[in-house]
Amino acid sequence: MAIVSELLKRKWIFIGFFVGLVILTLPIPEGLTPIGMRALALVVVTFLFFMTEPVPLPGVALFIAVSEVLLGLEKPTGVAQSFMSDSVFFIMGSLMIAAAIVKQNLDKRIALAIVRLTGPRIERIVLGLISVSAVIASFIGEHTVSAMMLPVGVALIKFTSDDRKKVKNLSILIMLSIAYGAMIAAVGTPSGGARNAIMLAYWKELFGINLTYFQWVVAAYPIILLEVPIVALILYRSFSPEVKDLSPAIAALREKVKEEGRLTQQDWITIGIFFLTVLMWMTISSRIGLGITALIGVLLFMVAGVVRWEDLNNNVNWGTILVYGGAISLGLVMKQSGVADWIAKSFLIWVEPFGIHRGVPLLVAISLMTITLSSLMSSGATVGMLGPITLQIASLSGTSIIEAGFVTVISTSFVYLTSVASPSCNIVYGGGYLNRTDFLKAGWKLVLISLMLLLLISAGYWRILGL
Amino acid sequence: MAKMKFLMCTDGEEHAEAAIRFGGRLAKEMNADASVLHVRRPISSSERVQLTTTRKKLTSWDLDIPGIDYLTRAREILDEVGLTPSSKETHSRAFEGGVQGATELHLVGAGGENVRLRLREGDPVEQILEEAEVGGYDLIILGSHGRRGLAGYFVGSTALRVADLATCSVLIAKNIRRDHNFLLCTDGSDLSEQAEISGAEMARVLGAKVTILSVAEEESRRDEALQSARRAEMILAQMGIEAKVKVRVGHPSEEIAAEAKDHDIVVMGASGSSAVRKFFLGSVPLKVMEYGECPVLIVREKRGKIPLQAG
Numbered sequence: 163m164a165i166v167s168e169l170l171k172r173k174w175i176f177i178g179f180f181v182g183l184v185i186l187t188l189p190i191p192e193g194l195t196p197i198g199m200r201a202l203a204l205v206v207v208t209f210l211f212f213m214t215e216p217v218p219l220p221g222v223a224l225f226i227a228v229s230e231v232l233l234g235l236e237k238p239t240g241v242a243q244s245f246m247s248d249s250v251f252f253i254m255g256s257l258m259i260a261a262a263i264v265k266q267n268l269d270k271r272i273a274l275a276i277v278r279l280t281g282p283r284i285e286r287i288v289l290g291l292i293s294v295s296a297v298i299a300s301f302i303g304e305h306t307v308s309a310m311m312l313p314v315g316v317a318l319i320k321f322t323s324d325d326r327k328k329v330k331n332l333s334i335l336i337m338l339s340i341a342y343g344a345m346i347a348a349v350g351t352p353s354g355g356a357r358n359a360i361m362l363a364y365w366k367e368l369f370g371i372n373l374t375y376f377q378w379v380v381a382a383y384p385i386i387l388l389e390v391p392i393v394a395l396i397l398y399r400s401f402s403p404e405v406k407d408l409s410p411a412i413a414a415l416r417e418k419v420k421e422e423g424r425l426t427q428q429d430w431i432t433i434g435i436f437f438l439t440v441l442m443w444m445t446i447s448s449r450i451g452l453g454i455t456a457l458i459g460v461l462l463f464m465v466a467g468v469v470r471w472e473d474l475n476n477n478v479n480w481g482t483i484l485v486y487g488g489a490i491s492l493g494l495v496m497k498q499s500g501v502a503d504w505i506a507k508s509f510l511i512w513v514e515p516f517g518i519h520r521g522v523p524l525l526v527a528i529s530l531m532t533i534t535l536s537s538l539m540s541s542g543a544t545v546g547m548l549g550p551i552t553l554q555i556a557s558l559s560g561t562s563i564i565e566a567g568f569v570t571v572i573s574t575s576f577v578y579l580t581s582v583a584s585p586s587c588n589i590v591y592g593g594g595y596l597n598r599t600d601f602l603k604a605g606w607k608l609v610l611i612s613l614m615l616l617l618l619i620s621a622g623y624w625r626i627l628g629l
Numbered sequence: 630m631a632k633m634k635f636l637m638c639t640d641g642e643e644h645a646e647a648a649i650r651f652g653g654r655l656a657k658e659m660n661a662d663a664s665v666l667h668v669r670r671p672i673s674s675s676e677r678v679q680l681t682t683t684r685k686k687l688t689s690w691d692l693d694i695p696g697i698d699y700l701t702r703a704r705e706i707l708d709e710v711g712l713t714p715s716s717k718e719t720h721s722r723a724f725e726g727g728v729q730g731a732t733e734l735h736l737v738g739a740g741g742e743n744v745r746l747r748l749r750e751g752d753p754v755e756q757i758l759e760e761a762e763v764g765g766y767d768l769i770i771l772g773s774h775g776r777r778g779l780a781g782y783f784v785g786s787t788a789l790r791v792a793d794l795a796t797c798s799v800l801i802a803k804n805i806r807r808d809h810n811f812l813l814c815t816d817g818s819d820l821s822e823q824a825e826i827s828g829a830e831m832a833r834v835l836g837a838k839v840t841i842l843s844v845a846e847e848e849s850r851r852d853e854a855l856q857s858a859r860r861a862e863m864i865l866a867q868m869g870i871e872a873k874v875k876v877r878v879g880h881p882s883e884e885i886a887a888e889a890k891d892h893d894i895v896v897m898g899a900s901g902s903s904a905v906r907k908f909f910l911g912s913v914p915l916k917v918m919e920y921g922e923c924p925v926l927i928v929r930e931k932r933g934k935i936p937l938q939a940g
Contacts, residue, residue, distance in 0.1 A: 582673070
């Protein structure tokens with residue numbers, strides 16, 4: 163019995179391998195080389211593994227590395243190189259910087275700053291929570307921000323009422339503000355999410371397009387600024403809070419912060435180094451690489467003594483780095499082996515009768531595909547697997563490769579509907595104040611509006627920028 | 630006789646609180662050890678680092694980590710029923726991590742009972758069953774929504790699945806109240822005899838009335854059913870417990886639910902061993918649980934523990 167249930171838990175491993183073997187024995191379709199066929203098998207199996215997670219995701223990354231060599235797609239050295247590029251340095255460095263910031267007890271200060279700005283009215287607090295979560299998340303990532311802001315939310319709720327049933331809607335409202343705020347903003351700057359780094363890597367490695375940190379911010383940030391008030395409004399409308407005036411909670415919160423005292427020298431140094439790093443990203447990173455710039459920041463944190471190696475060791479999710487390394491590695495193989503090209507061509511032939519093979523309709527299709535996929539697997543894996551294909555489709559159809567890339571990345575932040583699709587929703591959901599169905603209530607409206615915003619931006623703003 | 634050990638589960642809903650209130654009272658009367666378990670939602674491994682951060686921050690805010698507040702509430706209920714001595718220091722920091730796979734607060738009850746508040750993380754059914762196994766509990770007490778239909782199917786499935794898969798006795802405390810009486814269901818088998826004894830014992834300590842019900846599937850078998858009921862009555866009489874006897878004819882699960890309505894706790898026996906036998910034998914208790922408005926106690930003979938240290 164025990165063996166059977168253990169095997170059942172891992173059924174997707176067997177199904178995956180079986181599917182892979184079947185693909186390897188199929189006759190090779192037109193337009194695909196024998197190498198391409200093997201790569202296709204790996205892509206399909208990895209896709210299944212990313213979706214079903216029969217082993218933890220870092221394990222899937224290791225599977226990619228091993229398979230690339232065993233299937234003869236890449237030499238061991240080549241695999242190792244693709245796993246640790248400047249983009250992966252960048253992901254690693256950003257995670258370390260986030261860990262250094264979280265280590266300081268800035269959350270209470272941030273909470274106080276928010277309520278100072280907003281006052282006691284709940285609708286303004288909601289807007290404040292969303293904006294602040296968004297702005298911070300756009301620089302240091304949604305994981306960290308939701309983890310940092312969740313206690314702020316819990317504090318606001320608890321200080322309002324100890325009885326959960328009396329503040330049910332208020333709880334949902336505050337919690338979703340944090341989750342959605344962090345989620346929508348992760349695409350704001352390259353350092354906001356590792357998937358952004360993947361896209362930058364694909365543009366550079368696959369199509370020779372170099373986009374700087376600053377150019378990314380200029381192109382992507384406006385959509386966040388537009389989304390913030392919309393999310394606030396729709397959440398407020400969907401979950402009418404029981405309490406409209408949070409004055410008592412804010413008073414309690416002030417008391418808590420008073421215990422902390424003033425910002426210490428260490429806090430100031432942390433903030434200073436962080437701003438310096440962002441400044442370097444904006445300016446000199448196009449010459450020395452985003453990854454190296456991030457590592458300079460990390461080194462400064464260590465030299466200044468505001469973070470110990472143990473803090474980084476414990477608070478960086480090392481598995482994530484492997485996952486993104488694996489995704490990028492697989493993306494490169496998809497391009498080199500011609501799989502991306504073959505899938506892109508097949509897709510275009512298939513959709514041409516419907517008229518969605520280029521321009522704005524194509525972007526809509528890409529966006530919908532991305533939203534669907536990233537609801538099923540992690541956003542990084544989605545960009546990793548889908549990126550080479552959507553970029554290739556854009557390239558073949560004469561649509562802007564940069565626009566297609568942005569649409570792919572930005573759409574991964576539209577996963578309002580489930581608790582599992584984005585890390586920030588998942589973390590906030592883990593706080594225990596939300597039910598799965600709470601995500602649906604406002605979520606579907608937000609998906610539609612965000613999608614329309616993205617189209618407006620791509621048809622208008624991006625044209626002006628000339629992407 | 631060794632001390633009995635009860636496991637109560639909470640998800641913070643009102644029905645769970647009613648179940649804890651009942652279980653606490655039962656534990657006090659029977660002088661049994663009792664634990665309250667809350668199973669917290671799992672967090673995927675890729676966010677575990679952040680989760681640790683959040684917990685540290687919550688502690689620095691003097692706030693309970695997720696799930697602890699449900700257990701704190703359970704503690705209040707146990708205080709109210711007099712199982713645990715009232716006290717103010719119920720802060721999360723008194724909880725200790727990593728005690729047999731859970732975060733735990735250990736208290737000693739008024740009568741020397743071991744009372745534990747335990748927090749686990751993962752799939753509720755899996756975790757409850759594991760807790761029951763590891764802790765060697767005799768009875769699991771679970772609340773359940775009184776809902777029927779689709780909502781009941783999804784929401785109530787945790788209770789049903791635990792009842793189905795557990796190897797110890799399970800009480801599904803649907804709509805449970807203080808004044809519930811006991812309806813012992815018999816079919817004349819050894820299994821139901823065991824259930825009658827346990828049920829009667831419980832009724833005695835709670836001072837509840839006992840009715841014995843035997844259901845004949847056809848009119849022609851009414852005598853047979855009556856005999857089973859009489860036999861049960863005798864067993865109870867030996868224990869010094871008075872009981873009414875009733876015989877009904879019809880479909881067992883429907884008749885039981887109809888007899889119990891909402892004023893009786895239905896007590897039935899079930900096999901704790903083979904999965905296949907449970908599948909057939911268990912269908913009546915499970916149906917009563919699913920469609921009845923009454924609490925259901927399924928009594929399982931505890932499987933003999935496998936001696937780990939031989940010799």
